[in-house]
Amino acid sequence: MTSRWYFAILVLLVLALGATGCAKKKTTSTPPGAQIEVTDDSKWTPPPPPEEPKVDEAALAAEAAERAKTEAVAELTSVTINFSFDSYELNEEARAILALKANIMRRYSDVDVVIEGHCDERGTEEYNLALGERRARAAYEHLVILGVDPGRMSIVSFGEERPIDPAHNETAWAKNRRAEFVVQ
Amino acid sequence: MSRRGGRRVVGKSYSDVGDITLPQAADRVCSAFLEALTGKKGFFDSPIAFVRQEGKTKEIYTVLPQGRELKRITRLGGFNLSPSWSSDGSRIAFTHIAKTRHELGIYDSKTQKITLISKGLGQTVISPVFGPGDKLTMSLNRNGVTNISELDAAYRPTRILAASPYIDVSPSFDRSGSMMAFTSGRAGNPHIYLMDMKTGQVRRVTMTGKYNTHPCLSPDGRYVAYTNRTANGHRIFLHDLETGREKQLTFGPGNDEYPAFGPDGYFVAFASSRSGGYKLYLTTRHGDTPKSISTGAGQAFAPAWDTALQW
Structure with missing residues (x-):
């Protein structure tokens, strides 16, 4: 009697297990060969995929262009051209640097610059103001020759008022005799 | 001003001379004395305009040649340079x-x-x-x-x-x-x-x-x-x-x-x-x-002397 009950319980358990285990499977009495539809109605949903980068080619290109422009402007403003004592003559290196600057300015036609002329401390103030002006003007005129619209450039001389290096030696003086390019 | 046996070169009297006005009175009598002696006037009362460094800017000031009456002229920022006077000062x-x-x-x-x-x-x-x-x-x-x-x-x-x-x-x-x-x-x-x-x-x-x-x-x-x-x-x-x-x-x-x-x-x-x-x-x-002319703190450059008193 007992063993018979046990058997019956076992059969029920197996059936129950089978029922739960196969709860998600819905067998139909479709003939063999037909498709068996399997649906998964569990509540689990995959986490949303990481914000899909919008593969917008135009935006990417604009970003790259903006980056290139920032770099070009940095190149335009960070590199000064230098001069000999009491001279506003453009040496070969200065001309090479100006050629690069002209390229940048031609490519980015909305970039306007102020060219600042500077001198070392050894001259006297008023003559240095004139000399700084001539240095800025020499750079300006060379850029005009290289095809930059003169309306996009203006010049200002600071004479000896704004040295890069305040030391009183040849290294400092050489650095301070310069034309600087400031983007407006 | 005279000395025994000499001649009076110049005589001036000033009323109300106090601590504040004494230097001015002294400048004036010196000026009169110098003019009487040399025929040239103006040294003591002619201001000098100059450029004074203030941090990274330079501003224009005036001062009398003995360092009195220091006066600020500009407060513009940037660099203010090369002062010069009109003929009447x-x-x-x-x-x-x-x-x-x-x-x-x-x-x-x-x-x-x-x-x-x-x-x-x-x-x-x-x-x-x-x-x-x-x-x-x-x-x-x-x-x-x-x-x-x-x-x-x-x-x-x-x-x-x-x-x-x-x-x-x-x-x-x-x-x-x-x-x-x-x-x-x-x-x-x-x-x-x-x-x-x-x-x-x-x-x-x-x-x-x-x-x-x-x-x-x-x-x-x-x-x-x-x-x-x-x-x-x-x-x-x-x-x-x-x-x-x-x-x-x-x-x-x-x-x-x-x-x-x-x-x-x-x-x-x-x-x-x-x-x-x-x-x-x-x-x-x-x-x-x-x-040296006392001009207060900061470097001083570019003196320009008012020469109106000679015109």
Whole structure:
């Protein structure tokens, strides 16, 4: 009697297990060969995929262009051209640097610059103001020759008022005799 | 003032002399005394305009030659340079350097106002002075070269006084306005030149040295004081236009720059770095031992003496 009950319980358990285990499977009495539809109605949903980068080619290109422009402007403003004592003559290196600057300015036609002329401390103030002006003007005129619209450039001389290096030696003086390019 | 057996040279009495007015009374009696002795007046009461460093900016101040009555003229920021006086001492012209251009600054002591002018002057305004007839004269660059131009009363450039393809700056006139001394780079490096204002003829004044700048004509037109760059720094030299003789007035150390004649043509103010930073000093046209002028904190440059009392 007992063993018979046990058997019956076992059969029920197996059936129950089978029922739960196969709860998600819905067998139909479709003939063999037909498709068996399997649906998964569990509540689990995959986490949303990481914000899909919008593969917008135009935006990417604009970003790259903006980056290139920032770099070009940095190149335009960070590199000064230098001069000999009491001279506003453009040496070969200065001309090479100006050629690069002209390229940048031609490519980015909305970039306007102020060219600042500077001198070392050894001259006297008023003559240095004139000399700084001539240095800025020499750079300006060379850029005009290289095809930059003169309306996009203006010049200002600071004479000896704004040295890069305040030391009183040849290294400092050489650095301070310069034309600087400031983007407006 | 008299001494026994002598003659009274000058007698003055002042009422209400207190602690505050005593220095003024002293200046006045000294001035009267000096005039009685020499026929020249003005030393004690003629202010000197100058440039004072304040952090990264430079502003214009005035002070009497004995260091009294220090007065601020500008509070503009940037660099305010090269002050000079109108013939009656009522106005001061100067260069104002903003971020992108120079402007002409005019201070009027009657209204206590400063006017900044840039329209029509180009990007560059260097060494403005009041020339003959108080017409403003300065270096401008309106066509690619730095020339000395004259402006009309409406601040419009009317004519070019010194024209060369090189740098021409720092005009200085005698009292009559018949001569203009200036600096020019036309010989390859800066030298002092003199223009006859009637004929327009220019002659070179300095023949030696490689860097002679910042001339100041004495009010009587006989002397030019200027800055000569020597191996040991800038020094003030004096050129006698009558005899052609040159004399070194200052001997450093450091740099001695910006000579400026007083109204009597006897004292010469200048700026020197002999004690470290630049400060103002006084010497004479004979090169007497310089005496420092107290100008308060900060470096001091570019003295310009009001010579109105000699007009």
